[in-house]
Amino acid sequence: MTTRPAYPLLDRIQTPADLRNLSEDQLVQVCNELRDFIIDVVSVKGGHFGASLGVVELTVALHYVFNTPYDQLVWDVGHQAYGHKILTGRKDNFHTNRIHKGISGFPKRSESEYDTFGVGHSSTSIGGALGMAVASKLKGETDRQCVAIIGDGAMTAGMAFEALNHAGGANTDMLVVLNDNCMSIDPNVGALKEYLTDITTSHTYNKVKDEVWNLLGKISKFGPNAQSIAQKVENAVKSALLKQSNLFESLNFRYFGPVDGHDVERMVKVLQDLKDIPGPKILHTITMKGKGYKPAEEGSPTVWHAPGLFNKETGEIIKVVPKSPQPPKYQDVFGHTIVELAEKNPRIVGVTPAMPTGCSLNIMMKAMPDRAFDVGIAEQHAVTFSAGMATQGMVPFCNIYSSFMQRAYDQVVHDVALQNLAVRFAVDRADWQVPMAPRTTVPSTSPTSAASRT
Ligand SMILES: Cc1ncc(C[n+]2csc(CCOP(=O)(O)OP(=O)(O)O)c2C)c(N)n1
Numbered sequence: 001m002t003t004r005p006a007y008p009l010l011d012r013i014q015t016p017a018d019l020r021n022l023s024e025d026q027l028v029q030v031c032n033e034l035r036d037f038i039i040d041v042v043s044v045k046g047g048h049f050g051a052s053l054g055v056v057e058l059t060v061a062l063h064y065v066f067n068t069p070y071d072q073l074v075w076d077v078g079h080q081a082y083g084h085k086i087l088t089g090r091k092d093n094f095h096t097n098r099i100h101k102g103i104s105g106f107p108k109r110s111e112s113e114y115d116t117f118g119v120g121h122s123s124t125s126i127g128g129a130l131g132m133a134v135a136s137k138l139k140g141e142t143d144r145q146c147v148a149i150i151g152d153g154a155m156t157a158g159m160a161f162e163a164l165n166h167a168g169g170a171n172t173d174m175l176v177v178l179n180d181n182c183m184s185i186d187p188n189v190g191a192l193k194e195y196l197t198d199i200t201t202s203h204t205y206n207k208v209k210d211e212v213w214n215l216l217g218k219i220s221k222f223g224p225n226a227q228s229i230a231q232k233v234e235n236a237v238k239s240a241l242l243k244q245s246n247l248f249e250s251l252n253f254r255y256f257g258p259v260d261g262h263d264v265e266r267m268v269k270v271l272q273d274l275k276d277i278p279g280p281k282i283l284h285t286i287t288m289k290g291k292g293y294k295p296a297e298e299g300s301p302t303v304w305h306a307p308g309l310f311n312k313e314t315g316e317i318i319k320v321v322p323k324s325p326q327p328p329k330y331q332d333v334f335g336h337t338i339v340e341l342a343e344k345n346p347r348i349v350g351v352t353p354a355m356p357t358g359c360s361l362n363i364m365m366k367a368m369p370d371r372a373f374d375v376g377i378a379e380q381h382a383v384t385f386s387a388g389m390a391t392q393g394m395v396p397f398c399n400i401y402s403s404f405m406q407r408a409y410d411q412v413v414h415d416v417a418l419q420n421l422a423v424r425f426a427v428d429r430a431d432w433q434v435p436m437a438p439r440t441t442v443p444s445t446s447p448t449s450a451a452s453r454t
Contacts, residue, residue, distance in 0.1 A: 007033040015089055016063040016114075027064065027264045031056050034083050035292045037091070042082070043312040047097050047105055050289035050296055050304040051080035051151070054181050054261075058149070058285060059083035061267035062177075065275065066145055072116045072132045076125035076150040078106035079306075080179075081115075088114035121404065122377045123157035125150045126176055130167045133174040142173075145275060149177045153184030153354065156192055156376030167280045168252030175274055176253070176282045179261065181289045183301045184354050186362070190376050195247060200258045200286060248282045257284030262291055302357050334426050335360025338397055339367050349389060351375060351398040353382040359399040359428050379404050383411035383423070390421040399426040 009026060010033040013019050022030065035056050042049050060083070062073055068088070075081040085103065086094055089112065096102025107115035117128040125148035133146035154160060155178060167174060180196050182188055248255045254277065259270055267285070274281055289304065290296025295315025296304035309318040342348040342364065350372040356362040364372040375382050379400055386396035400408065405427060416423045 007037055009033055010037055010086070010091065013087055013091075016068050016087055019060070019063055019087060022064075024064075024265060024268060027060055027268065031060050031264050032292075034060065034086060037086060037094075038082050039293055039312050041094050041097070043310050045095055045097060045099075046306075046308050048079040048082070048306045050183075050301050051181075052082035053293055053296065054287040054289045054291050055080045055149070055179060056083050056292070057262050057264040057267055058177065058179060058287065059087065061264055061271055062147065062149070063087050064268055065271040066147065069113045069116070071145040072129065072136075072147065073114070074117045074125040074129040074132070074146070074148045075107050075119060076148065076154045077122045078119035080149075080151070081107050084114065085112075088112055121407065122154040123150070123159040125154070126160050126163035126167065129174055129176075130163050130170075130172055133167075133172045134170070137173070145175065146173075147175045147177060149179060151184070152178065152180040152182065152193065152196055153188050153377055156184070156188065156190055156354070157378055158380060164248070164251050164253065171252060171279055173278050174280055176280075178257075178282055178284045179287055180258070180284060181287045181301075183289050184377065185305050185358065186302050186354070186356050186374065188376075189354075189374050192247075192376075196284070199246075199284065253280045253282045255282050255284065257282075258286045259283065261285030261287035331358065331360040331428055334399060334428070335363040339364050342368060342371060345395060347393060347395045349373065349394050349396050351382050351386050351396055353377060353379045353400060353404065355399070355401060355404075355428075358401070359426070361399055379407040380411050383408040384415045386423045387411070387415040387419065387421050390416075390423050391419075395422065395424070397424045397426055399428055401428045402430040 009022065009030050013030070019030065035053060038049075038052055038056075042052075059081075062068075063084070066073065073084070075084060082094070082097070084107070085097075090103055093103050098105040104111055106120045107118065109115055109118050116132065117124070119125070129146045129148035133144075136142070136144040136146065150160060164176070167176075178196075180200070182193065182197070246255050256270070256274065259266060261267065270283065274283060288297065289301040290299075293304075293312075293315075295310075296307075299315070303317070307317050308320065310316060311318065338348065338350050338361070342350070348371070350361045350364045352359050352361040352372075352374050354374060354377040356365055356372075356374045361372055361374070365374065373385070375385060382398055382400060386398040389396045405412075405425075412425070415421070
C-alpha cells in the first residue's frame, strides 16, 4: 500500500476562493505542492506533463488575481490546464484524468463552470475570449475580465492572428497571456519565434522597460489623466527602444513583458496592475516546459510533452511492451518511406503542421532539411502551401493528423481537389483499430484516443 503524500495547503483548496484567502507569501508553497501533485499523479496515470508544469505559477497567479469563475479564463489547447483543474474542484478526481467516465484531459464546459471553453485543437483561445468580452460588454457586465492564455506554438496559427486583428480593431477590453517557452510539441518554428526571442533577449529594452514599468506604477496612482500621460511615455520609450513598431502594438494591443512566468509573486503583481488597464493587452511571460522536475528540465521537452508513465524518483520512462508482436506504426512507415522515395525523386517534398516527431517527418527533416517543412500549427496553410508547390510540378506529401485535418477541409476541396493538383495526403491517427461502435466502451486512455492525438 502506498502512503499518500500530504499537500497541506493544496488540500485546503477546494475552489479558487480558498486560494484567494491565502496570503501572497503562501503562494510559493502552493505552487510547490501543485507541482508535486501533478508529478505524483501523472507519473502513475499518464497524460500531458511538461506544459502543465510550466504554467504552475501562472495558473496560481491567474486564479489568485482574477475572480474566477465570474472572470473568464480561456486556456488554449488545454493540455496545460491540469493545475487549473486541480485548483477548481477536481483535485480528488484528478486520478481519473483521461479515463473512461473520468475527467477530461482538456477543459470541458460540461465538466466545470471554471472551464469556460471546450478545447483540444489549438489557437481558439483569443477568439473565444474576445467573444466573451464583447458579450459581457453588451450585457453591461463591464467589470468582467476575459483572459486568453496561449502558447507561443499556438500563436503561430492564423486563427490566433484573426482574433488579434479583430480585438485590436475593436479596442476590446481583454488580456492575452502569451506563454512563451520556445516550444510547440517540437521546437517552435517561424519568424514569430525569432521575433519573440529578439524581444526577450534585448537587454537594453528590458532594463529600460522595467524602469518605465516602475514609474508607471507610481504615476497611475494619480488618476486617469496621469495614466494616459504614462501610457504615452511608455509607448514612446518602447517604440524608440525596439527601433521598429512592436508587432502586437501595431495591432493595437498594449504589450507588457517579457516577465518571468515562474516568479509567482511578480506574476500576481503584474496581473493586478493589468486588471486596471483598459483595452486589448498582451502579457508576454517566459516559462520553461517541465519546470521543477529535473529529468524533464534536462531532457527533451518533446519527450516530456506526454511521456506516458514514468518512475518519478529516477525519471525513467516506463516502456509498455505489447503482449504480442505489433505491426510498425503508421508514422514510422511514413517517415522512412518518404525518405526512401525522396532519394529517388528530387521533386518529393514533405509538409507537417507542427507534428514532425508525431508523424515522423523529422526523419526527412534531418536527412533533407531543405525538402521537409514544419509550417507551425497551421493545417490550412500546410494544405495550401502544398497545393502551391504542386502547381510547380513538385510532389508534396502533406501529413496531417485526422482530427486536425478538420481545420483544412476547405483547402483540401478548394485549393487541391477543384484544381486537380497532385498533393498526397498522409492522414495520421485515423483510429483504424478502434471499433466505431459502441464508442463508449473505448477507454479514453487508448493510445489512439483523441487526447493522445494532441
Ligand atoms: C489544430 C491543432 N493542431 C495540432 C495540435 C497538436 N498540438 C497540441 S499541443 C501542441 C503544441 C502547442 O504549443 P504551445 O501552444 O506553445 O504550448 P506548449 O505545449 O508549449 O505549452 C500541438 C502542436 C492541436 N492540439 N491542434
